Amino acid sequence: MARTAQGTPGAPHILIVGGGYVGMYTALRLQKKLKRELKRGEVKVTVVDPNAYMTYQPFLPEAAAGNISPRHVVVPLRQVLPKCDVRNARVIEINHEDRWAIVQPLAGPPERIAYDYVVMAVGAVPRILPIPGLADQGISLKTVGEAIHLRNHVLGQLEIAESTDDEEIRRKALTFVFVGGGFAGVEAVAEIEDMTRDATKHMRRVTPRDLRFYLVEAADRILPEVGPDMGKWTAEQLRGRGIDVKMKTFLESAVNGDIVLSDGSRFPAGTLVWNAGVKPAPVVKHTDLPLDERGRIKATEYLTIEGVVGAWTAGDNAAVPDLTQDGMFCPPNAQHALRQSKLLGDNIVRSLRGKSLKPYVHGNLGAVAGLGLHKGVANPLGFKLKGLPAWWFHRTYHGMMVPTVNRKMRVLADWTLAVFFKREIISLASVEAPRADFELAASDEKPLEAPKAPAQAKEPVI
Template sequence: MARNAQENPGAPHILIVGGGYVGMYTALRLQKKLKRELKRGEVRVTVVDPNSYMTYQPFLPEAAAGNISPRHVVVPLRRVLTKCTVRKARVTELDHDQGWAIVQPLAGPPERIHYDYLVMAAGAVPRLLPIPGLAENGISLKTVGEAIHLRNHVLEQLEIAESTDDAELRRKALTFVFVGGGFAGVEAVAELEDMTRDATRYMRKVTPQDLRFILVEAADRILPEVGPDMGRWTAEQLRGRGIDVKMNTLLKSAVDGRIELSDGSSFQAGTLVWNAGVKAAPVVRRSDLPLDEKGRVKGTEYLTIEGMVRAFTAGDNAAIPDLTQEGEYCPPNAQHAVRQAKLLGDNIVRSLRGKTLKPYVHSNIGAVAGLGLHKGVAQTYGIKVKGWPAWFMHRTYHGAKVPTFNRKLRVVADWTLALFLKRETVSLATVEQPRAAFELAALDDLPPAGREKETESAA
């Protein structure tokens, strides 16, 4: 098959599958290290991702709670990767031995593209379990679209409760269940509880006492990343805010919004948020890359793919040995992904120039978590911090790490304005049905007979 038409079709072609942390930072590193080669067309870099932006995921809970504008937690790939080709498409199949990938664009037929170097950085997707009703009723928090939807959905539940006197309907609307006690689950329940408490200040029928937040965790503790002591402290703080923290508990069913837990409790809930783990993106299973028992790409300490040449990987879809802890693998977090990406880019350059690759070695510096406005928990370099200081550390760290000066400035501006202005608690649920008003107007303009027929058809 012929290669893609390019200025220099014989130049080494580096394909980066995924535009998240690893994909974007690897491409940025290649732009820096191969500036002249890219300019002269001696090397080509293509980044393929279903989205044309990179999402800074640690800010998704704050975006869902309205502390940060959703547009400020994403980085447009084409704006920062000016010397690379960015394709908004999905890689559906890959054969590294033959050096080709099948790319499905937004419209039109799939295309086969050839490459010389591969970076598998497709990331992860939510790990769904075979729980009845979960796929139909659950909401994840992995993308900015989900953050926007979750915010609108939660605020809409408050509006439902405010607009009805039906006690059963009110209880369901005001019951919010979050499954998963890791960073994503704890930060999500804490931020959204904070937001809904603020929202009830402007309502007549709904009070903070009416709200029911439940955090469900299968293990015997939450936030294992900050250590057992800080995890226990966090659970106590959440319970003190009225959040029911259930540990050693599993979700058994969510059919028709009825939540059934392994502790025997059963109740209706209008909101179910699922943050109970992730798995490697589906494309890794549709390739000839070696996978481990968890479905991750088998990587080496050099960030190469085990047993393959000119193939690299890192991030959530990869099993990278942690050289600081014998027998362990690097955890799937942003701290490791960003550092791995820089070394990965350097190692590709070393490979192109025939130099020896360097191993990835990084000791975990700790973890920080936000628990709502002015509340947080952290453990860094063995030092335990909680409350306002931890919240300040959380914002300082992530404010510094969010990519590009443009995004840093916008995020800091959001935080600064929030010091002086009240939080916006308006549901924009109609954005998810933009044609509803148009269709209603069109139905109203039909003659009575046609209107009845359209109504029957819709039913």
């Protein structure tokens, strides 16, 4: 049975659902703008997220490739939001008409939380299509856990190929398929290819010529965010590295790792990475908030929820009008999420103080993408950068944008050490099953049966 979480009597309660870009930055803004009110208990801010940290997703490909420690791409929420109530839980239902949310903690019964204002910042999840075998074989790259798993898995596939003479097993293990030609897909395939090429330098039986990489994209170009010319250049660069870039091609099946593509290609692959789009997190369907035809929460240019009082939204789960382009919506990227969240926090403060709200207007500043060590592509403010200059700009931009000075310094330290030392090529796949050896040892230690008493000798017959 749900129980109600009580707050300070009479104090407005702001509930932020999600601790990602929008959730964390909105809370940071409120923490700054409402510093006195929070200290005096005149307002309360609660952030609810299943994780105790915010993930800086642009660094996930580098984390998967071993250029950055996975711990350095996450920001602990309680550490940066000391004046907010951070709860590790999952919101499973919202009734905004009556101003309550049902929250499922990590352990224990669900709770009903009353609120006055709600911020929907749950973000997005991978858009999984009903392709046979995809759910069983695929992995995405949206969380730090997935980045760690992908790294361990790929290096594990190299170890499999290094340890066997079976050509079928080797061929499957050394074939890597990445579906999706946007930022996530292109950066992932480029970084992982770069890492595996380095890894083969330490192997005797696996060479770069043995590696087979495929990038599969349904559209007629990749990286549309950087423009057609730069996208074409990127495709040429990837092909020059031995990556087979297949455009206007669909994944049709992946049952048991047997990849079938719409162009007739069919081959076994030990790795399938799916980055073909996202959709709003499922919880938005369990609310009474208005959604558009794509399942996104309808937002206004003020980042309020359309037709609803006391509700706000931004980021990947929201359809935010792009006032710089008629009839268009802001794309789901970090650039917009960061700027929207700051305005969202400011507009909530304006609402609390009875002031007029400001609209969200932000022109595209360009895009940057890393393509492996010392390789990249970028078009900041219309300038086209390729290769080393683009890679430098990519690292400079994201190095400045990653939250908190603590994380900036740790990421910078990782990059600096990489200048003097070679990349760590170690698979720690055992961390994903840490009790395996313990369970094996326990199964081997069977309780000994008590020894039977020796049979009593019969007395001799005289």
